[in-house]
Amino acid sequence: MNKRRLKLIIFAAIILIGAFTLQSREKNEKEAISQILDHVTEINAIELFKGEQSVFKATGQDATAYIENYPLSHVKKLSKKERAVFEEKPLYHIVYEIKGEPLYEVDILKVAISSELNEELQQMVFNVGDQQYLIYWVNEKKALEQSTNTQRLLEQYVK
Numbered sequence: 001m002n003k004r005r006l007k008l009i010i011f012a013a014i015i016l017i018g019a020f021t022l023q024s025r026e027k028n029e030k031e032a033i034s035q036i037l038d039h040v041t042e043i044n045a046i047e048l049f050k051g052e053q054s055v056f057k058a059t060g061q062d063a064t065a066y067i068e069n070y071p072l073s074h075v076k077k078l079s080k081k082e083r084a085v086f087e088e089k090p091l092y093h094i095v096y097e098i099k100g101e102p103l104y105e106v107d108i109l110k111v112a113i114s115s116e117l118n119e120e121l122q123q124m125v126f127n128v129g130d131q132q133y134l135i136y137w138v139n140e141k142k143a144l145e146q147s148t149n150t151q152r153l154l155e156q157y158v159k
Contacts (some may be wrong), residue, residue, distance in 0.1 A: 027106045029140055033072055036104050045097040047135050049159055055092075056157045066153040067096065071104070074145035075137070076120060083141075086134060092154065106144065107136045108154065128154045 046063045047067035048056040058066065090107030095101060111117065111125055125132045126146035133154065135144040 017068065024095075032104075032140060033075075036071060039098060039103055040068070040071060042098045043096050043103060044099065046153075047095045047097070047152060049093040049095070051090070058151070066149050068147055068149055071147075072098075072144065074124065076141075076143045078136070078141060078143050082118070084119060085113050085121070086110065086136075087112045090136065090138075091133070094150070094153070105138065105139050108150070109134045109136045126151045 036116065044063060045057070045059040046066050047054055047058075086109035091110045092108035093105065094108065095102050095105045114132060117125065121134070121143065124143050124145050125134050127133075128151060135147065135150055136142070137144055
């Protein structure tokens with residue numbers, strides 16, 4: 001009887017730890033989204049990287065044309081299968097800053113297998129030239145809806 005009780009206690013502890021971990025992750029995700037939405041109007045700089053090399057940096061008025069007004073208007077968590085539709089390494093990396101400090105960062109992923117895109121992802125990708133790209137929020141492993149400002153930035157500075 002004691003062994004059975006011990007097993008039940010251990011099982012209950014594992015369930016409690018698992019539930020606490022999931023709740024903590026969800027809370028952190030909501031805080032990250034809230035932080036961005038609360039400070040999106042304060043973004044005053046944007047920097048575009050290809051690998052480690054900065055391709056473009058703008059601050060103040062020059063940056064406003066490329067800054068997202070509604071950066072998290074449509075967010076989708078990508079499964080491993082959905083993530084595999086895109087090239088493994090990001091083609092570009094964009095950092096949105098407030099007074100020299102990053103508020104959030106996104107990767108620009110190139111579509112590798114366009115025939116595997118589901119309907120929702122097809123609406124989230126955008127074209128630059130004859131290539132398709134997706135905005136990917138790495139910290140949260142989420143795809144962000146395509147944006148005219150990001151598309152404009154890539155069209156101007158991606159060669």
